[in-house]
Structure formats: structure tokens, C-alpha cells
Amino acid sequence: MADSDIKALTEALPGESFETTAFTTPRPLATATVAIVTTASLHHPDQDDFEVMDTGYRVLDGNRRDYVTGHWSPNFDGSGFAYDMNTVFPLDRLDELAERGVIGRVADQHLAYAGNQFDLSAIRIDSGPAGAKFLQDQGVDVVLLTPV
Amino acid sequence: MSTLAHVFEAEGIATVALGSIRKQIEGSAPPRGLWCDFPLGRPLGKPGDPEFQHRVLDVAFALLNSTEPVLAEFDESIPDDGDEMLSCPLPPRHDPDDHPAIDEARGLLPAYLRGVEMSDGRFGAGRVVAADDIPAAIEAFIRVSEGTPWAEAGIPGLPMRVSHDIRSYYETSALAMVDHAPVAWASTRWFLDQTETGKVMMTARQAMQDQDAPQPMWFYLTPGDR
Numbered sequence: 001m002a003d004s005d006i007k008a009l010t011e012a013l014p015g016e017s018f019e020t021t022a023f024t025t026p027r028p029l030a031t032a033t034v035a036i037v038t039t040a041s042l043h044h045p046d047q048d049d050f051e052v053m054d055t056g057y058r059v060l061d062g063n064r065r066d067y068v069t070g071h072w073s074p075n076f077d078g079s080g081f082a083y084d085m086n087t088v089f090p091l092d093r094l095d096e097l098a099e100r101g102v103i104g105r106v107a108d109q110h111l112a113y114a115g116n117q118f119d120l121s122a123i124r125i126d127s128g129p130a131g132a133k134f135l136q137d138q139g140v141d142v143v144l145l146t147p148v
Numbered sequence: 149m150s151t152l153a154h155v156f157e158a159e160g161i162a163t164v165a166l167g168s169i170r171k172q173i174e175g176s177a178p179p180r181g182l183w184c185d186f187p188l189g190r191p192l193g194k195p196g197d198p199e200f201q202h203r204v205l206d207v208a209f210a211l212l213n214s215t216e217p218v219l220a221e222f223d224e225s226i227p228d229d230g231d232e233m234l235s236c237p238l239p240p241r242h243d244p245d246d247h248p249a250i251d252e253a254r255g256l257l258p259a260y261l262r263g264v265e266m267s268d269g270r271f272g273a274g275r276v277v278a279a280d281d282i283p284a285a286i287e288a289f290i291r292v293s294e295g296t297p298w299a300e301a302g303i304p305g306l307p308m309r310v311s312h313d314i315r316s317y318y319e320t321s322a323l324a325m326v327d328h329a330p331v332a333w334a335s336t337r338w339f340l341d342q343t344e345t346g347k348v349m350m351t352a353r354q355a356m357q358d359q360d361a362p363q364p365m366w367f368y369l370t371p372g373d374r
Contacts, residue, residue: 001230001333001336001337001373002230002231003227003332005373006371006373011169011170011172012171013172015150015151016151016154016176021157021179021217022158024160024179025162032162037156039149067270068269072309072312074369075188076188076189077187077188077189077333078319079271079329079330080187080190081270082263082270082320083323083330084329085268086195086201087189087191087193087201088191102209103209113149115149123151124151128151128152128155128156129155132159132161133159136159142161142162142163143161144163144166145149145152145163145165146149148188148189148191
């Protein structure tokens with residue numbers, strides 16, 4: 001069993017295609033509010049777990065550290081996240097960058113979706129735009145997207 | 149994930165997307181993408197290594213200076229050749245009347261509880277099967293491996309979900325018994341190839357396939373390449 005074998009199984013899965021690539025020019029990073037959006041299905045223990053093919057998102061409180069993975073796929077290594085949450089959700093690293101003035105501030109709230117979706121249309125037209133609006137309402141300028 | 153990048157950018161938020169699978173990030177073409185040849189499940193590369201994680205973030209955030217869509221490649225790979233297995237002790241036999249897998253799982257409970265504490269419960273059992281009920285769940289898969297039709301074996305939930313909790317129980321236990329961050333997949337290989345329960349799960353998976361169980365019911369009991 002090797003990581004490359006598992007990647008080979010999934011690399012050919014079709015993704016969504018976009019006719020044009022939207023492109024937003026951000027404000028300087030040193031003044032920007034940065035959030036993490038992960039597709040690792042993270043959630044707090046008191047939130048609903050992710051269902052298979054769950055296209056919704058969970059709001060992650062940046063002041064907590066009790067994140068659990070809700071991903072059902074066996075096709076990723078879970079031990080890295082178990083050992084150090086920053087392997088997937090680098091919130092401590094963002095806090096350090098904010099302390100050093102590299103980024104303006106870290107958002108108070110972040111988002112998690114479930115990756116490994118076969119039908120992305122609901123995320124594209126519904127929960128994706130809703131998540132973007134949620135982040136904009138928090139003043140987020142830049143999003144770091146992390147997979148699992 | 150790249151879909152979210154496209155959507156967020158269209159809504160006015162700048163994004164940087166990390167990707168672990170080259171063909172996927174190339175095909176989905178997020179506005180700013182950084183391909184990192186790291187194991188699946190480790191997008192920042194190295195657990196417990198803040199310096200390395202910062203290096204990834206520095207490269208990622210530098211892409212925000214680009215004035216047009218960009219796909220870059222991180223300059224260091226973390227290959228997994230599939231040959232490194234966790235060196236981890238297993239509990240000695242306690243009750244010779246129990247199936248070895250059941251005895252083993254019961255013996256791992258103290259390590260599991262330590263592992264949950266160490267990892268703040270990020271990757272443990274309990275999503276469908278509580279830790280105390282893991283031996284009973286394993287017993288159901290033993291019945292499948294011994295020929296009971298899978299739908300009649302008393303698996304306490306969807307097989308892939310129950311299997312997830314069993315594997316997480318073992319891998320969390322392993323985390324407590326080593327003093328370092330495991331190499332990616334090393335604890336999964338240890339579970340599947342070294343433990344009694346791993347052998348049961350592999351046998352049960354084959355039995356379910358032979359019983360013509362629906363493919364998702366058996367395929368997702370283990371990583372897909374097994």
C-alpha cells in the first residue's frame with residue numbers, strides 16, 4: 001500500500017470545469033484578514049457530523065481547538081492530523097504569521113466542507129456562495145484552502 | 149476544493165489552494181494553486197514541524213502577488229513508497245478463550261484512551277461505534293470472515309463507517325505507543341498487516357466481495373488500493 005497508488009485511483013476523477021477563471025486581487029497580505037477553508041470535513045464535537053456526500057459546511061471557531069475530522073473516506077492518512085492539527089488546519093501557524101505582522105489578522109471563524117464529492121453542483125451554486133458570503137460578512141479578504 | 153476557490157474568487161475573496169494530487173489541481177485549475185507532493189491527509193506536509201509548515205505557507209501566500217492565475221509547485225516532495233511500517237507493540241494474549249482480535253482490541257483500550265487525550269480526540273472511534281463497543285463490532289466482522297452473510301452478521305451500522313471507527317481506534321492507540329509523528333500511512337499499514345483485527349477486516353472485505361455485497365459496502369472497508 002502506497003500513497004502514490006491511492007492518488008492514482010483518484011487522480012482521474014472528473015472535477016468541475018469553469019469556462020473562465022474568476023480572479024480577485026487582494027489587499028496587501030499585511031493588512032488582510034485571512035481564513036482557512038478546509039475540505040477535511042472538520043467540525044466541533046457538538047456540531048453535526050458530516051454525512052456521506054454532505055454538501056454543507058460547518059463553521060469552525062478559531063478560539064477553540066477541539067476539531068475532529070468527519071471525513072469518511074479511508075483514502076487519506078489520518079495520523080498526521082491526529083498528531084498535529086496544523087498538518088491540515090494550520091491555525092497556529094496563521095496566528096504566528098499575524099503576530100509577526102505577515103498577515104493582518106486571522107479570522108475569528110473558518111469553514112469546513114466535505115471533500116471527495118462526486119457531484120459538486122450543490123457546492124457550486126448553493127453552499128459555496130453561502131460560505132463566501134458568510135466569510136465576507138466576517139471581513140475576510142483571503143482564504144487558504146486546504147484539502148485532506 | 150478547487151471548486152470552492154473558483155466560487156470564492158467570483159464572490160470577491162482571494163484564494164490560495166493547496167493540492168496534493170497533481171492531475172487534479174492541474175485539471176481543476178484554481179486561480180492560485182500550489183501543488184505539494186505530500187501524502188494524502190497531510191497538505192502542510194510534516195506534522196509537528198512548524199518550520200516546514202511555515203515554508204509551505206510562505207510559498208502559498210507569495211502566490212497572492214501574482215496578477216494572473218497561477219499554478220506553482222512546492223520545491224520539496226515527501227514521497228511514500230509504501231514500505232515503512234510503524235513499529236508498535238501489541239498487547240499480550242489475556243483471555244485465550246476470546247478470538248485473538250477481540251482480545252487484542254480489549255488490550256489496546258488503555259493505549260487508545262491515552263491516544264485520545266494526546267490527540268484531543270481528533271481522529272478516534274465513536275462516530276458510530278463507541279470505544280467500549282469496538283470489540284463487539286470486530287466480532288461482527290469475524291462472523292463475516294467465517295462465512296456469515298454480511299447483512300446478517302450484526303455489523304452495527306454501515307460497514308464502511310464501522311470499519312472507520314475500528315481503524316481509528318487502532319491508529320489512535322498506536323499514536324500513544326510511539327514517541328514521534330508516524331510516517332504517513334505507517335499506522336494504517338501496521339493496522340492492516342500486523343494486527344489480528346486488520347487480518348479480520350481484510351478477510352471480511354474479501355468475503356463480502358465474494359458474497360456479491362454492493363461494491364461500496366466492502367470496497368471502503370480499507371484504503372482503495374488494498
